[in-house]
Amino acid sequence: MIRLIAFIVLLIPGLIAAWGIKLMRDTLFGILYSPIPFGWLQFLVGFIMMAAGIGFFAGFLLRRDRRKGRVQERFKQK
Known part of the structure; x- marks a missing residue:
């Protein structure tokens, strides 16, 4: 169940990012x-x-x- 919730939490921002890329692409092709x-x-x-x-x-x-x-030293919190 926890993996499903994590998947949904990551799916929503992924869809938002994909929609943003689509908006930028459509702007370049002149579609408003x-x-x-x-x-x-x-x-x-x-x-x-x-x-x-x-x-x-x-x-x-x-x-x-x-x-x-699993992070390098420079990414660890102080």
Whole structure:
């Protein structure tokens, strides 16, 4: 059960990051979605979504590896 919860916790930010990448790609091809009026704004929203999703995923993995002692000295907390 715990593995399923961890999978869901990682799936949601992964989907958000994928949607952000899709928004940025669609902006480059000139496809705008109705709630966002400008291309640059759509690209910015996509970039923020991608960065937040990848950042959450990376932070989750770093925290897990710190607890298990699998990180280098420079990543260990003081």
